Amino acid sequence: MSLALAQPPAYELAQTPSYAVLPRSGEQRLALSGRMPTRAIRSGTFEKRSKRLVLALYEQRAEGEVPVIDRGGWVSGCVGLLERAQEVQKVEVKIDGVLYGQTSRAGSTMSSNRSLTDGKMKLMYLSESLTLWEKKSQTNTTCPTEIPFRHRLPKTFFDNQGNEWLIPPTFETNFKGMYGFMAYSRCTISVILTVPRGLDKFWSKDTSLSTPFVLQARTRPPFASIEMSSRLLETLKSAPEAWSQHNFTVQTTDTLVGQLYISKPTAYCMNDPIPFHLQLTGESAALAFFQLSQPAMERGSVQVSILRHISVAALDGDVVHRVPGGRSNQRLVSQSPGLLSWEGELIADADTVNVGSFRVGPISMTDYVSITIDPPPSKKTQKIAFIQTSRRFQIVLTTDRWQDMGEAGPSYEL
Template sequence: MLHRHPYATALALQVAPFDYDTPNAIIHAHRRSDEDYDVVPPSTSTSSAFAKRAPETSAIRRKIERRRSGKFVANHAGVTLTLNGQAHGVRCPMFSQGATVDGLIEVLNPAGVMRIEAKIEGYVEVFELAGNGKTRTEVLSEVIALWECPKEPYDADAIAALDDSSSVYGNGCFARSSKQTLVDLCPRVIPFRTTLPSHYTDLEGERYELPPSFLERLPSFPGFKGDVRYSIIVSVTRVREMGLRWKKNFVSRTPFEYRPLTRPSGAFPFPYRSKSKGSQPVTKFTSSIESYDPLGQHMKSQLYLPTSQTCPMHEPIPFSLKLSGSEDLVELFSQDISLPSFLPTLSSDILSTVLRGHHRTPSTASTSSTESSTYSGHLDSSYARTDLPKIRVALVRQVCVNTSSAGLYTDGSQPSKSQLHKSTVIGEGVLYASRLNESSITFSGEVSVDPRSGVRCAGFVTKNLAVRDMLIVSIKQPRSIHSPLKDFRQVIPIHFTTDPYTKKD
């Protein structure tokens, strides 16, 4: 029999004091030796296998091409950069993996121009003002357009070839009429076309996927940021009017957003499986809620994710949480609530609206806990008074930064490796209904990425910067009664995709 879960509002809105959601906690930093250094702490998930991600299909590409039929134009001091294949009216151009960067460079006044170079550049930068300084890793560097004057027109031979009476002043500078005769050497328009790579290789020979554009700041550490940035740099070298030996370099930098497009390898729901087999990913994640009594009975937890661990970023993630055990343990999650903690029953639609409208404001204090969150909030005390365990399903994004400096210290010692963690709750789960029998109780619901969380890309890993997403199931036992069970926390790695599954053409 299907029952409306009477505590859905309380369970979803409770802010349990777990490691990843401690009020007034945002960031921690701890130093590790080279031996125990790890970019991301090991996951407690029973399985870390992801469903394979597939590149965008031809149908998605055609959709993007139809949507991005406009041009992006940037003008800097007489040098115009035009990029084709962009959406109309965008302020920043955007490209995906394997995209063609197609456009042209136009010079309004080519007089005296000796060299024009266009370069596409990308880098990962970790900056810590009060620590080890700046660490920059180049992930993309390619010259996409280059023009150089075929012969230096301003050397002694060029001067001798000109008419002395009308072309050169007594001070050795060209007259404007002579300089005008050299304008034809520089083209006014230079087209370019290149294809973005999908991977890069660092200085140590390790191969990584090209990371998406990303920016993260840690408020508790002034001057600290982790940044992944891409841009197109146009450099123009020309001689000045009154001095042939003086060259002036003009550099314009046009940033663009790199956003790889991915989709799941198949359509969900996937079958209920605890091990991957062929194209069928893992969807069942089993753990146990331990008892305080070593000889006591544990409770079995089974989480079912029909979408597997690879989920579209902008779609809800359904889940089913089944808790199995003896009748006495199951009764802990289904007993009648006391009068002070009574909450009215809401319909699913109203409940979903209420929960998604609850937004926590960022906190700016620091803590020394092992994990922390940038979201915290204070709820009405009526939500906290319940004799039922508080069940919470949340999406959490963890940013890990390696702030170790390069090179040696002045005393010749190696720089120490350090690591900063920032965990942010980016989505809260909603419990809609429960199914109860003598040996188990099952909760059904869904969790989504909050649009206000600012998540625009999937997780990625580089040498100095790692971004990972996870689904955390936590059960906080009530303190008003003596519970035989301990608090429970399970971490399931999640990999987001930018698009849902579509059938191949």
């Protein structure tokens, strides 16, 4: 008996689906693998000494002048007593963090205890107390000369109104010529000893020892940016979904239309260059004043930069101080009738931008890509009325790259 082999069913060759770097409408990312963290492991020890006390903090940068502790990270260290340990009744470690803002306007919107009317705000976001050793009554135990400790800092805190905030990084502001405006965030770690009454005169001021520390609030973008080719315009055409487009106009006799393209997500590590593409379209007569062929006195300027806003909220509105946050190395890449194109990278200023963008209560640091278009200085442009144009588009600057996600804190979802 012969067996007839059944024919397999016919299949139609389906068209290969198109793929995009970022999820499109109706799609979602199920998983994303990051690279191994690239940050160096801190293995040094920081020491602060007095006549009778030593505070040692572990997991610090080698030869660091100020200890650094991550938000939500571990504080590891040891308290050492150099003499008279038998007289000590209690050893405590206290960790404090304060956020302070001051404006020349009255009426801060929030304080740790009450609403102030003198334009000042003080908010305690860290107040941790650890009892390392305490002498029990009616015992002859002596305080150890070395007491190790390990404590994890919180990531968030609640203000007096019950609102939860991420703990801010430490920072200092120094605004010359801006009277009445001040903002800072400072942290300290202290060792406090309790000794019997009558002996405190022998200890003098050696019953406490404090040191400031840098609280590092680490953040990262929510996902990686597209890998850039040597020409940004090529990437813009091949993967338009990976770019964020921002439109604006330049008021002249004949309106010019501008488009700024920056890569998604609009959150960037402050140590990395930020690629951008800028183009102006409109009447050739107006665009001609921005071409390199024009003499310097007859040429307008187009500047792209990073602008940081540091603001303190008051009852009658925000008080904002604007500081330059970075520059660009832009270059004109296309000159054609009705179109001018620039591309380049924005570089954050390490002296100004040393913490990431954040907001805690009435104090915030917000970053923008700023575009300033200045008209030509020459009188030859009087036939075309130019108006100086400034536009800004918000971005977020983070401390870490997306690839460092193994160690970094929360991401910014924009």
